[in-house]
Amino acid sequence: xxxxxDAILAINPDAKVVTRGSTIDSIEIDWLDGTTExxxxxxETKLTELNNNEAAETAAKENKKASGKQKLxxxxxxxxxIKALIG
Amino acid sequence: xxxxxxxxxxxxxxxxxxxGSSGDTITIPSGATITNSGTATGFGGGKVLQIVQxxxxxxxxxxxxxxxxxxxxxxxxxSASDSKVLVTVFQNGCDKxxxxxGNQMILKLLRGSSVITTFGNNxxxxxxxxxxxxxxxxxxxxxxxxxxxxxxxKTQMSNGNNTANVGTQGTGGxxxxxxxxxxxx
Numbered sequence: 042x043x044x045x046x047d048a049i050l051a052i053n054p055d056a057k058v059v060t061r062g063s064t065i066d067s068i069e070i071d072w073l074d075g076t077t078e079x080x081x082x083x084x085e086t087k088l089t090e091l092n093n094n095e096a097a098e099t100a101a102k103e104n105k106k107a108s109g110k111q112k113l114x115x116x117x118x119x120x121x122x123i124k125a126l127i128g
Numbered sequence: 129x130x131x132x133x134x135x136x137x138x139x140x141x142x143x144x145x146x147x148g149s150s151g152d153t154i155t156i157p158s159g160a161t162i163t164n165s166g167t168a169t170g171f172g173g174g175k176v177l178q179i180v181q182x183x184x185x186x187x188x189x190x191x192x193x194x195x196x197x198x199x200x201x202x203x204x205x206x207s208a209s210d211s212k213v214l215v216t217v218f219q220n221g222c223d224k225x226x227x228x229x230g231n232q233m234i235l236k237l238l239r240g241s242s243v244i245t246t247f248g249n250n251x252x253x254x255x256x257x258x259x260x261x262x263x264x265x266x267x268x269x270x271x272x273x274x275x276x277x278x279x280x281x282k283t284q285m286s287n288g289n290n291t292a293n294v295g296t297q298g299t300g301g302x303x304x305x306x307x308x309x310x311x312x313x
Binding site for chain 2: 042044045046047049050056057058059060061062063071073074
């Protein structure tokens with residue numbers, strides 16, 4: 042799961058920030074070295090986007106795994122043989 | 129055995145007063161109290177006079193190579209200026225993000241605003257762009273603050289490579305602790 046600082050750095054990769062706390066509602070953010078402040082709304086939007094992307098990537102990986110297994114089964118391999126091949 | 133009743137014993141000359149001779153035993157009987165308001169030496173120091181502990185589980189992350197507070201801090205007021213303070217730190221939940229091969233955490237122990245030791249260098253370093261969580265790092269440091277004023281100890285961290293980010297006390301509720309023990313001289 043993406044962290045608030047990941048969302049900030051996704052918006053501004055050069056941002057110099059310190060975050061204290063874990064949730065967007067209670068987190069304390071120090072903007073260092075002249076880094077332009079990003080609004081909590083924008084951070085929250087990016088955080089949701091990162092978490093959605095992460096969930097989508099995980100789902101896509103699972104789908105590919107299932108699809109690959111099915112193709113091997115279609116070729117005639119049984120479950121033990123597939124497990125021996127891909128774990 | 130004669131009993132001498134006086135309220136004060138002072139040296140006849142000079143400033144030194146000796147009680148008894150070599151081989152004698154001076155006894156403070158049960159129920160009596162001996163109080164020291166001055167400086168006591170030669171009593172075999174090294175006793176723990178007081179213990180203070182601070183802790184935090186606030187996740188703290190930084191993308192800067194400037195030192196920033198980790199929120200781990202504790203204060204002690206030494207009872208004597210020649211006391212030592214044994215500082216024990218367990219900095220829990222240390223990690224780095226995956227965005228850069230060079231990022232790493234640097235951890236320092238401070239008395240007030242002065243760094244007294246760097247207890248973590250290259251912490252979490254992997255030389256590859258992967259995330260890395262190492263759990264706990266820490267230090268035991270014997271300090272001589274030479275004061276009887278309230279003295280604050282804390283830890284600070286920085287991102288050694290000024291890229292990506294590093295953190296301590298992660299989202300799992302990891303608890304970091306700092307324990308201060310005043311040790312008599």
